Structure formats: C-alpha cells, structure tokens
Amino acid sequence: MRQKILFFQPLIFLIILALCTFGPCASQAYAEVTVDATLSHLSFPQDRAARLTITVSGTSDEANIEFPEIDNIQLQFNGQFTQNKIINFTSVSSSISYNYRVQAVKPGKYSIPSIKVIAEGKPYSTKPIDFQVTPAGVQPRAYSGTNSQTANEIAFIRISEKTGSHYPGEIVPLTIKAYFNQAYRADINSLPSLNGDGVVMSQLQDKPQQTEESVNGRKYHVLIWETSLSGIKVGEHPIHFSLDATLLIPQKRRSLSSFGGNSLFDDSFLNDSFFGSHQRKPIVSVSPEVVFTVLPLPTDNQPADFTGAIGDFHLKVSATPVDIEIGEPLTLTMEIFGTGNFDRVEAPIFPDSPDWKTYAPTSNFSEQGRSYAGTKVFEQAVVVRSGAVSEIPSLSFSYFDPGKKRYVTKTSKAVTLHLKRPATQAVAQLPQSVQPMTTQHQQPTTQVAPAPTIVGLAPLSLETGKFEERIVPLFRSSWLIAICSLCVLFLIGLSILRIRQRNIEKHPEIQLKRQKRLLLESDLKKVEQAQSVGDGPAFLSFGRTAIQNQLGLLWNIEPAALCLADINGRLKADSHLLEIFRAAEEAAYGGATLTDKKMQDYLVTLKTELEDLL
Amino acid sequence: MNHAGLRFFFPILLTTLLLSAIAAFAGSTEDNLFQEGNEAYSRGDYGQAISKYEQITDTAGYSPSVLYNLANSYALSGKTGRAILNYERALRLSPSQSEIFGNLELVKKENGLFPKEPTGAERLFRLLSLNQWTALILFSLITVTTFLLFSMKYRFSRQLNIGVGTSCFLLLCLAISGTMFRYQYFNPSVVVSPDVKLFISPFESSASIGTLQEGRLVYPQKKHGDFSYVTDGTDRKGWIPSKAIEAVCKTWPSEL
Numbered sequence: 001m002r003q004k005i006l007f008f009q010p011l012i013f014l015i016i017l018a019l020c021t022f023g024p025c026a027s028q029a030y031a032e033v034t035v036d037a038t039l040s041h042l043s044f045p046q047d048r049a050a051r052l053t054i055t056v057s058g059t060s061d062e063a064n065i066e067f068p069e070i071d072n073i074q075l076q077f078n079g080q081f082t083q084n085k086i087i088n089f090t091s092v093s094s095s096i097s098y099n100y101r102v103q104a105v106k107p108g109k110y111s112i113p114s115i116k117v118i119a120e121g122k123p124y125s126t127k128p129i130d131f132q133v134t135p136a137g138v139q140p141r142a143y144s145g146t147n148s149q150t151a152n153e154i155a156f157i158r159i160s161e162k163t164g165s166h167y168p169g170e171i172v173p174l175t176i177k178a179y180f181n182q183a184y185r186a187d188i189n190s191l192p193s194l195n196g197d198g199v200v201m202s203q204l205q206d207k208p209q210q211t212e213e214s215v216n217g218r219k220y221h222v223l224i225w226e227t228s229l230s231g232i233k234v235g236e237h238p239i240h241f242s243l244d245a246t247l248l249i250p251q252k253r254r255s256l257s258s259f260g261g262n263s264l265f266d267d268s269f270l271n272d273s274f275f276g277s278h279q280r281k282p283i284v285s286v287s288p289e290v291v292f293t294v295l296p297l298p299t300d301n302q303p304a305d306f307t308g309a310i311g312d313f314h315l316k317v318s319a320t321p322v323d324i325e326i327g328e329p330l331t332l333t334m335e336i337f338g339t340g341n342f343d344r345v346e347a348p349i350f351p352d353s354p355d356w357k358t359y360a361p362t363s364n365f366s367e368q369g370r371s372y373a374g375t376k377v378f379e380q381a382v383v384v385r386s387g388a389v390s391e392i393p394s395l396s397f398s399y400f401d402p403g404k405k406r407y408v409t410k411t412s413k414a415v416t417l418h419l420k421r422p423a424t425q426a427v428a429q430l431p432q433s434v435q436p437m438t439t440q441h442q443q444p445t446t447q448v449a450p451a452p453t454i455v456g457l458a459p460l461s462l463e464t465g466k467f468e469e470r471i472v473p474l475f476r477s478s479w480l481i482a483i484c485s486l487c488v489l490f491l492i493g494l495s496i497l498r499i500r501q502r503n504i505e506k507h508p509e510i511q512l513k514r515q516k517r518l519l520l521e522s523d524l525k526k527v528e529q530a531q532s533v534g535d536g537p538a539f540l541s542f543g544r545t546a547i548q549n550q551l552g553l554l555w556n557i558e559p560a561a562l563c564l565a566d567i568n569g570r571l572k573a574d575s576h577l578l579e580i581f582r583a584a585e586e587a588a589y590g591g592a593t594l595t596d597k598k599m600q601d602y603l604v605t606l607k608t609e610l611e612d613l614l
Numbered sequence: 615m616n617h618a619g620l621r622f623f624f625p626i627l628l629t630t631l632l633l634s635a636i637a638a639f640a641g642s643t644e645d646n647l648f649q650e651g652n653e654a655y656s657r658g659d660y661g662q663a664i665s666k667y668e669q670i671t672d673t674a675g676y677s678p679s680v681l682y683n684l685a686n687s688y689a690l691s692g693k694t695g696r697a698i699l700n701y702e703r704a705l706r707l708s709p710s711q712s713e714i715f716g717n718l719e720l721v722k723k724e725n726g727l728f729p730k731e732p733t734g735a736e737r738l739f740r741l742l743s744l745n746q747w748t749a750l751i752l753f754s755l756i757t758v759t760t761f762l763l764f765s766m767k768y769r770f771s772r773q774l775n776i777g778v779g780t781s782c783f784l785l786l787c788l789a790i791s792g793t794m795f796r797y798q799y800f801n802p803s804v805v806v807s808p809d810v811k812l813f814i815s816p817f818e819s820s821a822s823i824g825t826l827q828e829g830r831l832v833y834p835q836k837k838h839g840d841f842s843y844v845t846d847g848t849d850r851k852g853w854i855p856s857k858a859i860e861a862v863c864k865t866w867p868s869e870l
Contacts, residue, residue, distance in 0.1 A: 359726020364824040381726040458713035461679035471863040474745035487755040494762045
C-alpha cells in the first residue's frame with residue numbers, strides 16, 4: 001500500500017503540473033474576442049460627465065470603434081489602456097479598454113445604441129445602454145452613511161497649486177493627488193475633472209502613479225497625476241477638482257485593500273460578490289477651491305516677433321551643408337528647447353533679403369517626459385541667390401518669461417557659409433519671377449511665402465487623350481492576372497512533364513515494365529474475350545501469344561520466334577505456363593479444344609503466372 | 615427579308631444609331647470643355663480653367679492630359695497641394711510623360727518640397743515605374759515558360775538551361791521586389807490644405823507635434839472619426855484632419 005502511494009504521489013504531482021501548465025494555454029489558444037461597453041453612471045447631472053468604457057477582451061490588437069450619432073450627446077476620447085491578467089500564474093489574458101467622456105447637452109433620457117467594434121478583422125457589437133441626465137447641479141446620491149467630515153476621511157483630493165498669478169497660455173505644472181482611506185474599499189469611476197471657467201487642463205494619464213501616505217494618523221492610498229493648467233481668459237477663476245468613485249461597503253467582511261476592486265486601475269479579486277456581498281455607494285471626492293488668477297500680458301516692450309510663447313526657452317541654429325553653390329538649397333535647423341507652451345512656439349523669422357529665397361519651415365516637437373518640456377525643431381529650406389552672401393544671418397526668437405515677468409529675445413550666432421565659385425550660371429537658372437518672402441515682422445504668425453508665380457512650366461496638352469475610369473496599377477488588371485496565372489500553371493505542368501521525361505531517360509527499365517504491363521493487359525483482354533464466347537482454339541492461340549510476348553521480352557528474344565522447345569528448356573518441367581503453351585501447340589496442330597472449366601482454370605493461371613513475370 | 619426580320623431590324627438599327635450619336639455627343643462635350651479650359655488657361659483665368667477640367671474628370675474620368683492641364687492650372691493659381699495631387703495622378707496613368715514629371719519637380723522645388731535623399735535600393739527600384747516592374751514580371755514568366763516549352767522539344771546544353779533558368783528567376787525576383795516596393799508608394803495622399811498640424815491624438819485639442827506643408831505626400835494608415843493617422847516622407851507619424859488630405863488613387867466615380 002505504501003509503495004502504491006509512493007508511486008502515485010509523483011504521478012499526481014505531474015498531472016497537476018501539466019494541467020496547470022497546459023490547461024490555461026489551451027484555453028488561451030481558444031480564447032474568443034469579446035466586446036463589452038459599460039457606463040460609469042446610469043444617471044448623472046448635465047454639468048457632469050460619465051465615463052463610457054469599451055472593453056475588447058481576448059486580443060491585444062487595437063480595435064476600430066464606429067460610434068453612431070447620438071443627438072445631444074457629446075463623446076470625447078479619454079484614453080485607452082491595455083490590461084494583461086495573469087491567470088493561475090501560467091497564462092496571460094489581454095484586454096484593451098477605450099475610455100470616452102460622455103456629456104449631454106440637455107437633461108433627458110438617452111440611450112447609447114449598439115456600438116460596432118471591429119477587432120482582429122471581425123465585427124462585434126455592444127449592448128445598448130440606457131441612461132438619464134438630470135438637470136445641472138443635481139449631484140448623484142452621495143454616501144449617505146456618513147457625514148461630510150467622515151466622507152473627507154474616506155477620500156479627498158489635494159493639488160499642488162495653491163494660488164498664484166499666471167498669464168494667458170502659460171503652462172502651469174500641477175500635481176493632483178487623490179487620497180483613499182485604506183480602511184475602505186473604493187472603485188474609481190473617472191479621472192479627476194477640472195471644475196471652473198477660464199482655465200483648461202491638459203489630458204491626464206490613464207495610469208497614475210500610486211503610493212501610500214499617512215494623513216492625521218490614517219493611512220491612505222494615493223493616486224498621483226502630473227498635469228498642467230493653462231489660463232485662457234484674463235481674470236480670477238475659482239477652480240476645484242473632483243473625482244467620481246464608488247464606495248464598497250462590505251456586508252460580511254472588510255478588505256484591507258482600498259483599491260482591490262477597481263476596474264480602471266487594478267483587477268478586483270475581492271470585488272466578486274462570491275466572496276461576500278458589498279453595498280455600492282457613489283461618492284464624489286473633491287479638492288479645496290483655489291483661485292487661479294490670469295493676468296494680461298504686458299504690452300510694453302513686446303517684441304514684434306512675439307507669437308505668444310511663454311516659458312523658458314533656448315535657441316540653437318545650425319545649417320547643412322555649409323559648403324554650397326549658389327542656387328543649391330541648404331537646410332536651416334532651428335531648435336527651440338526648454339519648458340513652456342510649445343504650441344505657441346513658432347519658427348524664428350528669416351530676415352527678408354533679395355539675397356535669399358526661403359521656403360516655409362516644417363516643425364517637429366519631441367517632448368521630454370512632460371508635454372510642456374522638450375525640443376521643437378524647425379527645418380527650413382533656404383537658397384542663396386547672391387554671391388555676396390557669406391553667412392546665414394543671426395535669427396531671433398522672443399518669448400515671455402513669467403518668472404522674470406518680462407519679454408526675452410534669444411538671438412543665434414550667424415552661421416558662416418562657404419560658397420563655391422563660379423556660380424553665376426546657377427544664379428541665372430533661378431526663376432527670377434519668384435517673389436521673396438514678405439516682411440515677416442509685420443506678419444509674425446504667417447511664415448508661408450506668397451504663392452509663387454512659377455515660370456518654366458511645360459505647355460498645356462492640346463488633346464484630351466484616352467480616359468480611364470479609375471487609376472489602378474497594372475498588376476490589378478484582370479487580363480494580366482489571367483496571363484500570369486496561365487503562365488504559372490503552364491510552368492508547373494511543364495516542369496512535371498520535364499521531370500517525368502528525365503526520369504524515364506534515366507531509368508529505361510521503368511518504361512519497359514510499363515510496356516510489358518500494357519502488352520499483358522491487351523493480350524489478356526483478348527484471351528478473356530475468347531473465353532467469354534467459348535472459343536477454345538482462339539483462347540489457346542491468344543494465350544500462347546501472351547506467353548510468347550512476356551517471355552520474349554523477359555529473355556530478350558523475338559516473341560514470335562519462341563517455340564515449345566525454347567520454353568521447355570528454360571522453364572521448369574512442372575510450370576503451368578509450359579502446360580498451357582503445350583496445350584496451345586497441340587490445339588494448333590491437332591485441333592483439340594477446351595471445356596469452359598478448363599478455360600477458366602487456364603485464364604486464372606495465365607494471369608497469375610504472367611503477372612509474376614513483370 | 616420577311617416581316618418578322620424587319621420588325622427586329624429597325625429597332626436594333628435605331629438603337630445603334632442613337633447610342634453612336636450619344637457617344638459622339640459625349641466625346642464632343644469633353645473636347646469642348648477641354649478647349650474652353652485651355653482658352654481660360656491662356657487668358658490667365660485659372661479658376662475657370664480648373665472648373666472646366668474638373669467637369670471633365672467628374673463626368674468622363676481621368677486622362678493624363680486633362681489631369682496635367684488641371685495640375686498646371688492649380689500650380690499657377692497657387693494651390694500647390696492640388697497641383698501636386700493632379701500631377702501625381704497624371705503620372706500614375708502616364709509615367710513616361712516627361713512634361714508631367716518636369717512640371718511636378720518644378721512645382722515641388724519652387725515650394726521648398728525637397729524630397730528625402732533616396733537610399734541605393736530606392737534608387738534602383740525607382741528606375742522603373744510600378745507598371746514597368748509589373749510588365750517585367752510578366753516578361754520573365756513568359757520567357758521562362760517559352761524556354762521550358764522549347765526545351766521539351768529541343769535539347770539544349772546544360773549551361774544554357776541553367777543560365778536561362780537562373781536569369782529568369784533572378785529577373786522575376788527583382789521584378790516582384792520592385793513591384794512591391796513601388797506599390798507601397800503608389801497611393802499616397804497629398805496634403806491639400808496649407809500648413810496642416812500633426813497631432814498626437816485624433817482631436818483638435820490634443821498637442822501638436824509639427825506641421826505638414828501643403829503638397830507633402832503622406833501615407834494614411836488608419837482613421838478615427840474625422841482624423842487620419844499618417845506617416846510622412848520623413849517617417850513622422852501623427853493624426854491630421856482627414857479633410858486636409860486627398861488620396862491620389864480614388865475609386866471612380868462613386869467616391870469622387
């Protein structure tokens with residue numbers, strides 16, 4: 001008995017291990033794509049928004065979502081996040097959630113109809129969701145089991161911005177911290193939203209930083225978002241931040257984790273009612289109100305090339321190549337780096353000069369961790385039109401520094417050029433009618449040169465020519481596809497024939513064997529026909545021919561020349577073929593005939609013996 | 615001819631005559647519009663010329679000559695994006711027409727649309743157009759098939775067999791590579807609005823990562839609402855409003 005246990009223990013362990021290892025893999029392999037849509041609140045006031053989450057499970061590829069038009073409802077994309085669940089520590093299930101901010105233009109009952117989602121090339125649909133929008137100011141039912149002080153003990157928001165004066169368009173970095181008491185469990189239903197006019201907030205990250213802090217002796221889970229504010233209107237703007245959450249009040253047991261069941265930030269294991277029911281209470285976590293003051297930008301000493309850039313910037317200018325001929329384009333690279341509102345940063349203006357032909361610059365911004373810090377690179381093609389040019393003139397960029405409360409102008413050094421000579425021909429080739437750029441100091445935001453009058457265009461066509469219904473490449477033409485397919489089929493067929501031909505050339509015995517088989521089939525057919533009509537002499541005559549043909553090919557003797565003596569000398573005395581051949585000889589000279597049964601026996605013998613010779 | 619024969623003969627004859635008349639009339643309408651467009655162009659009335667040429671493309675489809683004249687009109691009226699779009703379309707239909715290529719290069723140069731320096735492989739594949747590479751595939755397939763057919767009847771030397779077979783195979787591989795390369799760039803979209811911003815997200819309120827000059831070629835990869843996710847010639851990627859770009863190859867006439 002003990003031995004049996006010792007034998008089965010490792011076996012059971014191996015089975016369990018195999019199930020753990022391959023079971024989830026198998027389920028993963030057959031996992032189907034599912035699509036689900038949920039709305040954070042089925043009833044919310046007009047001045048608030050709900051979060052619509054479309055979750056595509058079973059795939060890590062991005063899905064294409066087609067929204068239907070809903071009257072009086074505005075949908076705004078609010079980010080997406082991918083979630084990978086580890087199941088039993090052995091397999092991974094992926095899902096992507098797309099968040100949208102849902103806001104109504106007026107109160108009423110609404111329905112989000114079925115949304116078409118295309119995932120992995122297949123269409124899926126979500127179920128319709130009905131919801132209600134109440135008039136502005138009517139807040140969703142708050143946690144009624146506690147007073148406001150207790151509610152603040154459960155969840156609250158703090159922001160880094162105390163008070164201060166800023167300028168329109170200035171980027172003000174801000175840290176939002178949402179605190180959740182560790183003694184309670186809560187689901188986060190939305191990202192923090194800004195409440196107030198005249199100020200806008202940049203988009204928040206879907207995944208905030210998470211940490212723990214102690215406040216007044218209580219331990220809190222803290223979610224941290226790094227973002228920025230920007231004033232858009234001069235004045236004093238009272239603002240505060242709010243965040244929708246759902247408090248989970250355990251009925252039987254209390255969890256130690258306050259984020260255990262959050263669908264947005266974490267996977268809820270204990271959120272399942274299987275482990276004990278919870279009462280769900282909506283709560284709104286709010287921050288203290290602060291006044292965001294936006295001052296007008298000073299108009300005194302405002303540089304002419306100021307485009308609204310506010311922050312702290314640096315300018316770097318370079319050009320490639322610097323060894324050029326007149327008429328050859330060079331690329332002027334202007335890098336503006338630092339911190340501030342890069343949206344308002346425009347390229348430094350190239351001074352207007354008949355010695356230069358300039359083109360509109362292109363720009364590319366690469367951020368460094370935060371949207372308001374990074375480098376904006378402008379590339380501008382410029383062409384030297386005169387031999388008098390020896391350098392690229394210094395360029396300047398102006399911005400407002402909110403720290404110093406004054407305008408700053410950064411000026412680059414002139415870039416020395418080496419003009420290759422002679423270049424008079426190149427000058428002559430330049431279209432003389434091209435207008436240089438207008439004085440850009442007068443129009444700092446418009447850097448594009450006026451439409452050039454292009455000289456040297458080839459003349460018009462005078463015949464309409466042949467019309468085509470559509471522009472399609474040649475390889476999509478049906479006739480070409482047909483010819484190519486035919487060629488390929490022909491090639492395959494010819495290749496097979498060729499291989500066969502070569503094979504026969506290399507192995508002539510295969511051809512001989514085939515020839516023998518065909519001859520035998522033909523001879524036996526005649527024998528069978530003679531048997532079917534009961535013609536004994538013909539039966540024997542055809543049988544004799546069949547034997548001669550096969551033995552002649554086998555012994556390399558002319559078949560018709562084979563006689564009884566030859567066969568007698570080469571085959572064994574008791575050979576059935578010899579017997580049949582002898583009977584045929586006798587019948588040919590003596591006129592003997594055969595019974596039906598004898599013919600049947602001879603036919604079977606002939607078939608067996610002659611096929612053995614192949 | 616009996617009565618029954620006459621009963622069918624006359625309606626068929628009338629229908630044929632009517633269709634011929636309609637076809638002739640349609641042809642003459644396009645010719646008239648084309649002439650009117652050319653006259654307007656000669657007067658310097660490029661707006662009128664554009665209108666006439668576009669009437670032709672709307673009703674009769676694309677012809678390299680009409681697209682070329684239309685592109686010239688746009689170029690001289692300062693609409694670089696639409697000029698380049700129509701030159702590109704004309705080049706798709708008639709890649710060997712040097713006037714189209716010359717004017718396209720001139721317009722690009724005048725507007726500072728300098729292309730990225732091509733690599734060695736790109737230079738090789740740009741030696742032929744997409745249709746020429748495709749024709750080369752057909753040529754190599756027909757050659758190898760014909761050779762194989764002859765080799766069934768006539769006995770060629772082993773060296774010749776290997777030489778022709780290898781050459782055709784290499785030519786086929788090169789032609790397929792050339793076709794695939796050129797097809798990637800066969801249907802770009804052209805920025806038709808001036809200085810379009812490239813956004814990091816498909817929303818007007820999102821941050822801009824740069825601007826795209828009018829006339830630049832971009833390659834749309836996906837759409838979201840009114841925005842398209844594109845890659846430009848310098849491998850920059852971002853979202854731009856779909857209305858700011860137009861595809862070179864459109865399905866005609868339903869999508870026009």
